[in-house]
Amino acid sequence: MDYKSSDLKKQYMLIIMFFLVTLTNFNLYIGFSIKPFMIFLLIYLLFHLSTFQIRKLYWFEVFLILFYLFYCYTGAFSRYPASSIRILLGFSILIVCYFIMKFAMEGVTRNIIERSIAIAGILFNLTSLGLYVIGMASLGFQFQGDRVRSFGLMLDRDYPRLIGSVPDPNFYIFYNTLFFTYFLCNRKGSINKVGLLLCILTNFLTFSRGGLLAMFLIVALYFVMNNPIAQMKLLFGFITSTLLFGYILIYYLKFDVLGIIESRISDFSNDGGSGRFVLWERAWDYFTSHFLIGIGAYNFPDYNELYHGENIQVHNMFLDILSESGIFGFLLFVIFLFTVGLSLIKHPLVKSNTYLILALIGIVFQMMSLSLIINEMIFMYLAVVSVLLTHKVRSNDTKLLKPIDYQISYSSMEGREGS
Secondary structure, three states: OHHHHHHHHHHHHHHHHHHHHOOOOOOEEOOOEEOHHHHHHHHHHHHOHHHOEEEEEOHHHHHHHHHHHHHHHHHHHOOOHHHHHHHHHHHHHHHHHHHHHHHHHOOOOHHHHHHHHHHHHHHHHHHHHHHHHHHHHHOOOOOOOOOEEEOOEEEEOOEEEEOOOOOOHHHHHHHHHHHHHHHHHOOOOHHHHHHHHHHHHHHHHOOOHHHHHHHHHHHHHHHHHOOHHHHHHHHHHHHHHHHHHHHHHHHHOOOOHHHHHHHHHHHHHHHOOOOHHHHHHHHHHHHHHOOOOOOOOOOHHHHHHHHHOOOOOOOOHHHHHHHHHHHHHHHHHHHHHHHHHHHHHOOOOHHHHHHHHHHHHHHHHHHOOOOOOOOHHHHHHHHHHHHHHHHHOOOOOOHHHOOEEEEEEHHHHOOOOOO
């Protein structure tokens, strides 16, 4: 009985932790953003400080840390070192949060972790959908305006786009990727079916061209990886649910869905991907003129403001890294991604964790249109991957799958052995 009660407490804790990561729009800005999950993890650490440990570093974690250290190091040679210091501070906070997340999940069964992901995903999508409806009501269901925000809705050139609990509609699908892939690969049970339908609906309401393309790519890869003929029922359900949501939006909420889709496609040929192509060209120019170590960590917005009068991100993480940390930083980042993918592919029970591979592919694909130099959802995903790999490590696994024999524990400083 005590064991079941303990498991239930751990599950509640993980649900809260995962859900708070998605509430990124609710933060306190003091030169950098203090977010709800950071406060929660700090409180959690204070209650478990005597047993806190950092252990079992995988090679992808080592390369991630090396990348960020080099990336921040480039700020020492930058024109705008203050911006580099800000990103160093942000990385320091997130890496501490990452190790606390891992510690919170250690000793917890895989079923509890994945059940917590599912419930947190439903809470995230329900909360975002509720904020979206409240936003529509507050505007009187009149959708005229540009960059007008109201609760979970943002009007973008008269498009009523869902932002939910994140600051931008283009980021919403990125935050939803882990939940979407989990529900897609685990459709048994009414809760998971509801979760998948919610993900499809909220993703669609963002009207994010890059995000929706990533979602369709994930679905296509899922079919290829899991016997397409056997998945016809899923395809039928996917089409049916899309038509049902379209019917509700058109006839009950009076959305001109077809007109919005047509406009979004038309806009792409006219706005250069919302101006991304111009930014990508500038980032490439900065890279070619600062080939080895780039212009300095987090300096692109400052350079763009200096030469073009607009403080804005590249909207492409790979070009971000190339322009700001040069070829050395880019190679470290690519090695990091490669070791994550290889660890998952070499996983002894990879078929039961297909959603992790699909989520990684979706994340990498969306990096091509988003700036995600430091992002809490990436760190949360990596924490889940690291802990689940630890659960399944076998003596005959590959070298890259083995954790490094490295421990730091608060208890060992008091003369006790880390477990």
